[in-house]
Amino acid sequence: MIRFEQVSVTYGDASAPAVQGIDLTVPEGELCLLVGPSGVGKSTVLNAVCGLVPHFTGGTLRGRVTVDGRDTRTHKPRELADVVGTVGQDPLSHFVTDTVEDELAYGMESLGLAPDVMRRRVEETLDLLGLADLRDRALATLSGGQMQRVAIGSVLTTHPKVLVLDEPTSALDPAAAEEVLAVLQRLVHDLGTTVLMAEHRLERVVQYADQVILLPSPGAAPMMGDPAEIMAVSPVHPPVVALGRLADWSPLPLSVRDARRKAAPLRSRLEDITPPAADRAAPARPSATPSVVASGLGVRRGRADALHGVNLTLQPGETMALMGRNGAGKSTLLSTLVGMHEPSSGTVRVDGVTPHRTGPRTLLRHVGLVPQEPRDLLYADTVAAECTAADHDAGAPAGSCRDLVTRLLPDVPDSVHPRDLSEGQRLALALAVVLTARPPLLLLDEPTRGLDYAAKARLTEVLRGLAADGHAIVLATHDVELAAELAHRVVILADGEIVADGPTNEVVVSSPSFAPQVAKVLAPLPWLTVPQVAGALERTA
Amino acid sequence: MSTPRAPRAPRTPRAPRTPQATRANALHAGAWWLWALGLATAASRTTNPLLLGLLVGVAGYVVAARRTDAPWARSYGAFVRLGLVVIAIRLVFAFVLGSPIPGTHTLVTLPEVPLPDWAKGVRIGGRVTTEGMVFALYDGLKLATLLICVGAANALANPSRLLKSLPGALYEVGVAVVVAMTFAPNLVADVQRLRAARRLRGRPDRGFKALLQVGLPVLEGALERSVALAAAMDARGYGRTAQVPPAVRHTTSVLTLGGLLGVCAGTYGLLGDAGGGYGLPLLLAGLAAALAGLWLGGRRSVRSRYRPERWGVRAWLVAGSGIAVAALMIWANDHASAALHPPAVPLTSPVLPLWPAAAVLIGLLPGFVAPRPPDGGSGTRPGSGRSPGRTARLDPPGSLRPLDHPAPVGPPSPLNPLDPLDPGKKESSQ
Incomplete structure (x- = not known):
């Protein structure tokens, strides 16, 4: 044809x-x-x-x-x-x-x-x-x-x-x-x-x-x-293929159904091992101010209640995935946290300040948001100019943004137009621009849209490092695999209300739409990602 | 006593029930525009504020009764606000610049700005009279009514449907206009999104400077979108042409060009003093030639039309009511001119002339004969409950079925996997 x-x-x-x-x-x-x-x-x-x-x-x-x-x-x-x-x-x-x-x-x-x-x-x-x-x-x-x-x-x-x-x-x-x-x-x-x-x-x-x-x-x-x-x-390749390669299944399964048929031996091998859940729990820092405190938060957009009665607390160092179908209120919640919407009821405090009453210049040092389309954040015509502008906006010493860009994107020359970067590079540049002001709370809206697996893995590494440094991170995402890799905690929104809030392995494993492939293959065992399984197999071998 | 009678069925109104609007019986967009232009013509023939108010009321009633919830129907409010702005501007100008209307009731006297000789006739400041202000108010009201009538047509008839009625030769121009019209709301959305993004960079998101700085990215975005749309349209067959013999092509060009020249010359003749004799025939001949050229040109286009709106009885009634209002008002102008133009000098309170007012009320007819929009307009409201599409949904092999096992051991999850995430409720309100 x-x-x-x-x-x-x-x-x-x-x-x-x-x-x-x-x-x-x-x-x-x-x-x-x-x-x-x-x-x-x-x-x-x-x-x-x-x-x-x-x-x-x-x-x-x-x-x-x-x-x-x-x-x-x-x-x-x-x-x-x-x-x-x-x-x-x-x-x-x-x-x-x-x-x-x-x-x-x-x-x-x-x-x-x-x-x-x-x-x-x-x-x-x-x-x-x-x-x-x-x-x-x-x-x-x-x-x-x-x-x-x-x-x-x-x-x-x-x-x-x-x-x-x-x-x-x-x-x-x-x-x-x-x-x-x-x-x-x-x-x-x-x-x-x-x-x-x-x-x-x-x-x-x-x-x-x-x-x-x-x-x-x-x-x-x-x-x-x-x-x-x-x-x-x-x-x-998708996680189910990675799991199949790890376990040497042949022919390689492509669907969860095929993999489950072959996974019985693997399941019995993993049965007595507890997944390394301990390192997934967020480090407890009771002394610090919580990054987000929302109580009874309601937001009205037009005639519709976009958010309703949302109670949420997020500690520094914690990574939270915000999931739910399109239009469930994920983006509204993120933009409320950066003060773009005024709550119609309840209160919200971000890193100790009230976002919609704080000027943009001050708020920048408390919270940063990478929007769904990272290009919206970029105005200048070269990477270097973008970095200079970011330093100026954040009042950071000259060169701090460029240092971040070099860390996130080792091989990007100064003279490139942000438009000519790939999706993953543009996301990294926007992330660097936001991080220049060193906000303790970082929000990302749909960060893996258009990223291939390599770019996703790099993003995961960067975000893990930031969380270890004490940044609180909120990801609004449809990508269940990313949530499984990264999040300590998953919150599921439906029609503007929180319907599930708990540690990733508890919330995600029990849900048909939000379970990652590895969890589906190995259910009822609470394993979420291929690296987890690989680590456990190495230790037992 | 006889056996108790069955409770009487609730009395249904005897008024003729108008059908619910569907695609099949949708009123021709041209009918709405004729109706609205009829009202606008009537408005241009009077300065009586009571009659103008009545016209606005008539248009408003019909819009309230017959508009849908579609995005284009929401423009009515914008037109009403624009009308109010027009009145305000007219009043401010009359207040500051004075008015040629002589008057005896002085409201205030502003200090007058001395102007050089060459600016004779222009005045800034000075005496402000009640008569001048009243005249300005009547004048502004007339303009505002015109705008509101156009807004009503815009809200009731999808503008792109109207363009679909263009002859085939003009179709491509029509598509360009439609595309341009859909770009305006997109541009506004882009500006809002980028201004919000400025806030994320720690820059102020309000003010003129902010608007200026997002200008370039917005234009870039619009350009990219139009290139993407052009590619999509090309891939979907936009601009396919039929093979037309060269003779037909040349005839088309000659007819169109000659016709336009004839129209120009004819109009010149009609308006000028010299050519009273040849003006009208030339104009008509030119018009005929141009129309023939358009018709012939349409043969080059292979397009067909999907479900064009038919011009039925209801369309005649709607268009006729508008034309009747206009005709009666023009007629009333000859017979009751004084009542239609209440004088500002001397100051009198306007009275409502009975017969012209009754004529204006004919304009309410569409509120009763036009097909009703679907109940509550819910058919077009975003997030109106369940997606019907789900009923026809298939479960592909290897979809999430295998996970129908009981919940894993461990603390009970707060999430019921079936209830809150029922895919049937996916289309939630945005």
């Missing part, structure tokens, strides 16, 4: 090609997963399929890409619209109209289909994706999972043979991600659609893939094959 013949792509004035040596065929009706670390050109490969590379992005494409027999050199993206459906990372920038039904019809209108055909296909697609009751809703009022489903639906109505998806579940909570993946499964199984998808969160998708294409490093030729074989050598 999709054929790459000796394809290489070179952008503008770049010295080396972004991708090269791609020579592969994706057969019809397969769900094919494209994996690799950040910056290896996954998006370039995807865009070459729908013709946006090179027609829209510029650059030189050597070799040949054909989709359903149509050569992308001679067909512009608009002429491939009836064969390839493309959904990018951000569904909001995909929408052209303003209601669900119009959006589903837009592609067909462009192709000039007859009105009765359009009507029938819209109804079918509404049912297929479970969108029937949302048909008249304005797109801006949908939740993240609903938006992603509408975006997929809007390209399905033209009955494309190929669906190209770039990180369809990265921004979604676990339940919404399942919703989207269920739809993709159905398309592949029932309609025979070929799906080519790139995704960082492999723990969510790898078990559904028929084939995996691995781009191991920039400029290296891709490997394609059976998911289990590729995962055995892949530098990026």
Whole structure:
């Protein structure tokens, strides 16, 4: 269905090609997963399929890409619209109209289909994706999972043979991600659609893939094959694969279900060992002022109660993960802690000050927030200028921000524009900017969005170090694996209220949506992460 | 006694029940605009504050009765506030700059700023009369009413639906306008987000300087978003064209260009003194040629239209009520001019002229004949309970089912895995 013949792509004035040596065929009706670390050109490969590379992005494409027999050199993206459906990372920038039904019809209108055909296909697609009751809703009022489903639906109505998806579940909570993946499964199984998808969160998708294409490093030729074989050598892999590699299971399990079947011996070996829970408890520092004290906290946004009766205490040195579905109030709680919202009831004190009554310059020394989009924090046009500005804002001695950047990101030159950094590098820069004022409380909103496993591991190391130095850390995240690695404590929000608050292993292990893969495989034993298991096995061996 | 009678069913109002608005019976956006423009025309023909107030009331009632909860429907409040600002500005100008209206009731006398000779006719400060202020108030009220009528149309009819009714040749321009309109709210959201982010850097988030400094990042973001949208639109087939024979293409160009030239020349002839004779025919011929060019140009576009709104009886009634209000008010202008324009000099209290007022009330008709929005507008409110999509949800193989084992030994977890995180309740309020 999709054929790459000796394809290489070179952008503008770049010295080396972004991708090269791609020579592969994706057969019809397969769900094919494209994996690799950040910056290896996954998006370039995807865009070459729908013709946006090179027609829209510029650059030189050597070799040949054909989709359903149509050569992308001679067909512009608009002429491939009836064969390839493309959904990018951000569904909001995909929408052209303003209601669900119009959006589903837009592609067909462009192709000039007859009105009765359009009507029938819209109804079918509404049912297929479970969108029937949302048909008249304005797109801006949908939740993240609903938006992603509408975006997929809007390209399905033209009955494309190929669906190209770039990180369809990265921004979604676990339940919404399942919703989207269920739809993709159905398309592949029932309609025979070929799906080519790139995704960082492999723990969510790898078990559904028929084939995996691995781009191991920039400029290296891709490997394609059976998911289990590729995962055995892949530098990026989900925890269940890491566990399988550790325990030498063969064939390598890709889903929790497969792993559980093989895990009985491992479970019995681990049965008598207590997980090193002691080092997960936060160091007790009773003398210090608590970093956060909220009692009966309520926040109203518009007519809705975004938070209601929240009681929370956080001690210095403690790391807390804040979880819950999209719209549960996680971001509202974080922004209340930095004084962006005034509580409608109750009180909140952060490191001894009341955030919404404290000026930004003072508050900076008490609490720092890295927002969901780290780019929002960066204004200057070079890394060096950004650091100078941060020193000035925080009143810190010159060079302190640059020192932090060097510690977090050893190989970033001063002259780079923050826009040209990778997601992980930009996050590290924003973190350094926030840390320049040495706030004892650090808040991170969705820090692992768009990070690959290596960048995530580096972030985990940095945050562990900060917690050991006595920083209190709050992470609002959908990433259960990150919470399991890092958090001493997990708080789950639903509809603006705290529904669970306790040590990570107690809260997370018992929850179907928030348990990390290792916990699911080894349940009922309370193990959370692969390094934990590895450590225990080493000691017993 | 006879057997007790069954309790009488609650009496249903005998008024004709209007159907609930759905996509199928949605009123044509053009009907709402004609109605609103009719009211606006009526407002432009009077300065009687009572009549103007009545017009605002009529528009407000219809908006309250028939608008949905969609984002574009919320713009009505903004237009009302804009109207109030217009009145305030008009009054302030009349107060400070004086007014050409002669008057005898002096309110205050401001110190007058001496101005050089060349600024004759301009006055700053001086005597402020009640008559001048009343005149300014009437004038401002008229402008505000016009704005509120436009706001009503904006709130009742989705502006992008109106653009969908454009002829095929103009479609691409229409899409550009729609996209531009959806960008405005996005820009506002961006500015708010970036100003909040300034606070995180320890810089003040209020004030003009803060707004200025987020300007560049906001523009960069908007540019990136438009490039992403352009890519998405291209990949979805925007701009596909049909093969048209060269002869047709050339005819289209000739007709369109010639038609426009004809319209220009005709208008010039009509307005000028010399060309009274050839003006009108030329204008009409030019118009016809331009329309033919547009129609022919539409053949280049392969687009089809999904569920266009139909112009039915209700649309006729809505549009007709607006036109009737305008026509009656223009007619009343000839017959009861004095009542429609209460004089500011001498100062008199305005009276409500009965027949024009009755004519204005015709404008209430859409409040009764237009399809009702869904109850409470809940269909479009974010977070209105459960996601219907969940009912059709599939459980993919290998989803979280295997974890259906009893809770692990240990202290009881405060989390009931099924209740608070019931995926059926996912769409919570934002």
